[in-house]
Amino acid sequence: MKLVIAQMKHETNTYSPVPTPLARFGDGTSPPPEGAAAIAAYRGTGSAIGAFLELAEAAGAEVVVPIAAAAWPSGPVHDDAYEHIAGRIVDAVRAGCDGVLLDLHGAMVTQTHDDGEGELLRRIRAAVPGVPIGVALDMHTNLYDAMGEHADAIAGYQTYPHVDMHGTGLRAGRALLAKLQGHANPTMAWGRAAMLPHVMRQGTDDSPNRELQARCREMEAQGALAASVFVGFPNADILNAGLSAVVVTDGDAALARRWCDELLAMAWEQRAKFVYTIEPLADSIARAMRIAADKPAGSGPVVLLDHSDNCASGGTMDTMTVLGALLDAGARNAVAFAVYDPGAVQRMIAAGVGAELTLALGGKLDMPSLGLKGAPRTVTGRVRLICDGRYRNRGPMAAGETNHMGPTALFEVGGVQIVVISQHVEPHDLAAFQAVGLAPERLDLLMLKSRVHWRAGLKSLAHAVVECAGTGVCTSDYDALAFRKLRRPMYPLDPM
Numbered sequence: 001m002k003l004v005i006a007q008m009k010h011e012t013n014t015y016s017p018v019p020t021p022l023a024r025f026g027d028g029t030s031p032p033p034e035g036a037a038a039i040a041a042y043r044g045t046g047s048a049i050g051a052f053l054e055l056a057e058a059a060g061a062e063v064v065v066p067i068a069a070a071a072w073p074s075g076p077v078h079d080d081a082y083e084h085i086a087g088r089i090v091d092a093v094r095a096g097c098d099g100v101l102l103d104l105h106g107a108m109v110t111q112t113h114d115d116g117e118g119e120l121l122r123r124i125r126a127a128v129p130g131v132p133i134g135v136a137l138d139m140h141t142n143l144y145d146a147m148g149e150h151a152d153a154i155a156g157y158q159t160y161p162h163v164d165m166h167g168t169g170l171r172a173g174r175a176l177l178a179k180l181q182g183h184a185n186p187t188m189a190w191g192r193a194a195m196l197p198h199v200m201r202q203g204t205d206d207s208p209n210r211e212l213q214a215r216c217r218e219m220e221a222q223g224a225l226a227a228s229v230f231v232g233f234p235n236a237d238i239l240n241a242g243l244s245a246v247v248v249t250d251g252d253a254a255l256a257r258r259w260c261d262e263l264l265a266m267a268w269e270q271r272a273k274f275v276y277t278i279e280p281l282a283d284s285i286a287r288a289m290r291i292a293a294d295k296p297a298g299s300g301p302v303v304l305l306d307h308s309d310n311c312a313s314g315g316t317m318d319t320m321t322v323l324g325a326l327l328d329a330g331a332r333n334a335v336a337f338a339v340y341d342p343g344a345v346q347r348m349i350a351a352g353v354g355a356e357l358t359l360a361l362g363g364k365l366d367m368p369s370l371g372l373k374g375a376p377r378t379v380t381g382r383v384r385l386i387c388d389g390r391y392r393n394r395g396p397m398a399a400g401e402t403n404h405m406g407p408t409a410l411f412e413v414g415g416v417q418i419v420v421i422s423q424h425v426e427p428h429d430l431a432a433f434q435a436v437g438l439a440p441e442r443l444d445l446l447m448l449k450s451r452v453h454w455r456a457g458l459k460s461l462a463h464a465v466v467e468c469a470g471t472g473v474c475t476s477d478y479d480a481l482a483f484r485k486l487r488r489p490m491y492p493l494d495p496m
């Protein structure tokens, strides 16, 4: 048995000004890995592709990995990057194989295609019509029919933060292997609900997504090969953004349909619980400062989430609204993770550790989709540390995978230590802090450019959480986003 195993992952924020060339799918210095390098990067990690490799090895299959390409969320994928990645995969499949296993995101938009994954699957089907395809998808998939039509088995993450990528790979991979070995006949039903859940209300610690995902697992315990609810990625102005579901059964199309419809009805029933209410920033900052002042010493930081500017949702990671408010409030014993500003890092490297300097920090990227110019903040501080910004995740999310912040500096401004980075990463793993010599559990205030994933590695440290509505292209204020291509009516944009 010969399997083609590949990865193509990008969550596209169509409002993001951050460009997405091929280089973004690499580590910052080289393009995305292929062949043995791709296997070395993901074998043994907590990823879906890592699970595919394990299953293939256990089945004694011959494996070809044409490419493993994952990039942090940003604007539409450049056409030449997409053609490179998709081309590598289609070429490998065309060279001959018995099955295909793909670790995809599900919300990829390219300069040309609003459904990057569906287009890839369509090309593979056209190249090798009879070869079965198994797909692992992120929970933030915006599902198009082409994905369902051209795949044999789809499984999606059932946790947010996504701590079950590996398990999802196992579910998709096992369904496909069962088909290849003649043990099962995966049969899928899929559908969408006219609702656009706010990301800030999508976490699986919280209702209603907790119950939706529990019902998916229950269906799997009752015989589904895979059951998935995709909460969708709303900062994408495409026809099929929003919530969807896919159920795979063993040859029972009616049951797959019934279960899929049940999941969609359950989500629709609970739609009001997916709506996020924004608190004015001044109130959030005042509340965070009050909690920090009153809490017992050593009880862990008050976490401030700068959720409008999360690079794992396409944020520029350089807006200064929340950090500026924190500095204005006189925050002490505080850390901000992180500000993306490669130019500022270079200035700090030139000045050297220990140097004091004044910088126009952050705010380098304009956000035309919001009608906003970048707004740097002039700060004076001391360079505390410079490092290469490379670390390996401890987990539980994406355990074992290596992250690259690029040249990184720690800049102390008053009572706030600001991590300044040259490549995007979302802080969801303790190792990111250890890489810059920080112990977050000893802080009073911790500002994170994150929405939900920070919970994976850091929630247990937090004394309290305060969600801070700053500035950025992953805003939860739908009124700030112009939806032109999204199908309507759509809850909660329209009265339904």
Ligand SMILES: [Zn+2]
Residues within 6 Å of the ligand: 138, 139, 140, 162
């Ligand atoms: Zn996701």
